[in-house]
Amino acid sequence: DVKVTQSSRYLVKRTGEKVFLECVQDMDHENMFWYRQDPGLGLRLIYFSYDVKMKEKGDIPEGYSVSREKKERFSLILESASTNQTSMYLCASERQGANLNYGYTFGSGTRLTVV
Amino acid sequence: AQSVTQLDSQVPVFEEAPVELRCNYSSSVSVYLFWYVQYPNQGLQLLLKYLSGSTLVKGINGFEAEFNKSQTSFHLRKPSVHISDTAEYFCAVRNRDDKIIFGKGTRLHILP
Numbered sequence: 034d035v036k037v038t039q040s041s042r043y044l045v046k047r048t049g050e051k052v053f054l055e056c057v058q059d060m061d062h063e064n065m066f067w068y069r070q071d072p073g074l075g076l077r078l079i080y081f082s083y084d085v086k087m088k089e090k091g092d093i094p095e096g097y098s099v100s101r102e103k104k105e106r107f108s109l110i111l112e113s114a115s116t117n118q119t120s121m122y123l124c125a126s127e128r129q130g131a132n133l134n135y136g137y138t139f140g141s142g143t144r145l146t147v148v
Numbered sequence: 149a150q151s152v153t154q155l156d157s158q159v160p161v162f163e164e165a166p167v168e169l170r171c172n173y174s175s176s177v178s179v180y181l182f183w184y185v186q187y188p189n190q191g192l193q194l195l196l197k198y199l200s201g202s203t204l205v206k207g208i209n210g211f212e213a214e215f216n217k218s219q220t221s222f223h224l225r226k227p228s229v230h231i232s233d234t235a236e237y238f239c240a241v242r243n244r245d246d247k248i249i250f251g252k253g254t255r256l257h258i259l260p
Contacts, residue, residue, distance in 0.1 A: 073157070075251060142190065
């Protein structure tokens with residue numbers, strides 16, 4: 034069964050800490066995405082990547098950065114965590130080539146609380 | 149850019165009753181539409197998708213959706229819901245830049 038694995042289900046961090054959220058997929062997918070999910074706001078795209086060492090800003094990149102050193106791993110970094118970054122974070126991946134249209138495969142999410 | 153509107157943020161329905169979750173999208177030449185389901189404390193999983201062909205699409209867990217081009221809608225239906233259908237449901241459309249755009253979700257509450 035294909036998988037997108039997010040390393041932590043729950044995280045509690047202090048304000049100002051540097052936070053790493055890890056995402057690994059075993060499907061050899063080229064495209065990877067980071068979203069945050071908040072009640073009433075749905076899913077908002079933070080960053081995405083279509084290849085190793087490539088990254089593009091999504092709709093809400095402020096306060097975040099990403100790293101993609103290997104095809105299977107896409108890391109989200111909160112440079113200095115703040116309380117307004119308390120949220121559910123979802124990683125997703127997809128094979129390149131929209132004509133395949135399998136849709137995104139999501140990880141189980143990481144619920145981050147910043148105190 | 150494409151957009152997706154889910155008209156109801158919450159839908160309560162009695163167990164074994166039918167349900168329809170509404171979704172409208174902004175029009176485009178080519179449309180690829182999806183419904184995802186998110187069970188409590190989990191990620192999203194694909195329920196069904198419309199790419200082309202028959203406008204009635206069947207998905208997992210007895211759900212189906214109908215693509216209506218004239219009304220730019222892609223409503224999700226199930227003839228008889230079960231308590232295990234309690235979840236949040238997201239409609240989505242593939243954008244011109246190939247990214248998938250999600251609606252804000254509809255929370256389905258099943259009443260005993």
